Amino acid sequence: MTSGAAALCLGPNGSGGFTVRQFTRRSPAADEIEIAVAAASVNPIDVRRSEGYGRRLLSLIGAGTFPLVLGNDLAGTVTAVGSRVATFKIGDRVYGVKPASTAGTHASHVLVKAIHVLAVPEGLDLHPLAAIPYSFTTMWLAVRGAGLTRENAAGKNVLVHGAAGGLGTLATQMLSAWGARVTAISRKSNSKVCLEAGATEVVERTDELFVSLSRSFDATLNFATWEDDRVLLGCLRDGALGHATTVHPMLGNFDRLGWLRGMLKTISQKKAHRRALPKGASNYAWVLFKPDKAALDDLRQFVEHSHVSLPIGLCKPLAAAGVAFDHVRKRQPGRVLLLP
Ligand SMILES: NC(=O)c1ccc[n+]([C@@H]2O[C@H](COP(=O)([O-])OP(=O)(O)OC[C@H]3O[C@@H](n4cnc5c(N)ncnc54)[C@H](OP(=O)(O)O)[C@@H]3O)[C@@H](O)[C@H]2O)c1
Structure with a gap:
């Protein structure tokens, strides 16, 4: 060779x-x-x-x-x-x-x-x-981790934080194609990008942002910052599907604290956030990228129909x-x- x-x-x-x-x-x-x-x-x-x-x-x-x-x-x-x-x-x-x-x-x-x-x-x-493939796969794992599927997404209200980024854009494209109503959080200058990706509504990212959002969402996706993870949980309605984040502190915990303390910190942070889910919501996921056959199957279809870019x-x-x-x-x- x-x-x-x-x-x-x-x-x-x-x-x-x-x-x-x-x-x-x-x-x-x-x-x-x-x-x-x-x-x-x-x-x-x-x-x-x-x-x-x-x-x-x-x-x-x-x-x-x-x-x-x-x-x-x-x-x-x-x-x-x-x-x-x-x-x-x-x-x-x-x-x-x-x-x-x-x-x-x-x-x-x-x-x-x-x-x-x-x-x-x-x-x-x-x-x-x-x-597309890496971002789509990670995004897809988050969507599934929050309890959303192609079958149940139609009509659901989904809040996407970091909606103008790579994962956020792909999530908005996929979920809107599945019939969900996506509320996108982004900088004001990125509103157009979010609407073009299929968002129903764009909420500007400001310090008071989460005060203005009601507890009305069926699912929340965090592609932006761990600092906002807890308040995103507060946007879910009772009986919601759930929440997923790709910006969790797991890898950083192990880097900073070593094996044992890193694991204990990770377990306690995850438990505390899971406890903050509203009544009847069961899905709470910290996503780590890995290849996934079902994600690739969906990617194939979205690419063939030019629904993602x-x-x-x-x-x-x-x-x-x-x-x-x-x-x-x-x-x-x-x-x-x-x-x-
Ligand atoms: N766990 C995993 O396996 C995995 C895999 C892939 C990605 N990720 C992580 O997931 C995140 C999203 O990935 P991506 O490729 O979509 O990144 P990206 O293209 O950089 O998009 C991130 C988005 O989040 C917003 N954002 C970033 N920092 C923020 C902050 N402090 N407060 C509020 N909004 C903030 C950005 O908004 P502005 O541009 O308006 O600032 C941007 O729209 C990244 O942090 C990435 O490292 C994790």
Whole structure:
């Protein structure tokens, strides 16, 4: 096999910097395919991981040791196929996700499990698709964690915090397509983005925001900040479906407090919030990204019907990974892609 190139993240001791490193490509395992990456997205979690965030817990799955290659999703072309893979062949265009590891998707060639990728529908470009799978999967896990499904979503009132971000936009697109009424919380300047994604109503993010919201929601989704998690629970009506957050403190607790105190703190915070659910509400979820077959099945349908998309703000080669990461770190608009 020939060589590939990857943006190697040097980690906190290397100031979160990068170097492009050549590596020898290996053949796929029986259930894997190799993909020549056309584009891979840079997400807020990549920026935080580059600074050491989540290191202790991620070390359990071998993803905490620097230097490492970040990135959890990609779009590209199949270049090799494992012996037990019947779903793809060399030359197929695909997009999909990869669980956290030290060999992420910010590389020219990536090995992924065939069950974690989807075929790109004819006529669609690879680049915009690379921005979606990781965020869609995490968003989908949150929606399900709050008790919402394709079957029960119609007519439900859902409050989405962080609605103008990547997860928030995708949640608004998916839930409105499922017939839910989405109330989006965002900065005033992002109202239009939220309405275009399908929100019924946009509430401006201000200090008094939660005073103005009533306890009328069937589900609440927090993609913005842990500080607001408790008050979001106060927006649920009695008998609501529930709440999910992707911005919980679990990984940070283990980093700061170690294994035992980190676990105790995590359990007590989660219990305290669960106790704040209104009467009759049963779902309360802290979401951690992982590939999920049902999420990918829904993603396939939404992509085929052009119901999901995210604006791209910046595209950079692997050699400019630092610039791409800065764009995300500074929360500049649009999703960011690395183009190997
Ligand atoms: N647990 C997991 O496995 C997992 C996986 C994926 C993502 N995440 C996390 O989920 C969050 C959403 O991801 P994303 O990709 O959608 O991020 P994003 O595109 O940066 O969007 C985040 C949104 O939240 C708002 N926001 C950020 N900080 C806020 C604050 N302090 N107060 C109020 N609003 C705030 C932002 O609003 P403005 O732009 O208006 O400031 C933005 O609309 C991120 O924190 C990410 O790290 C977790």
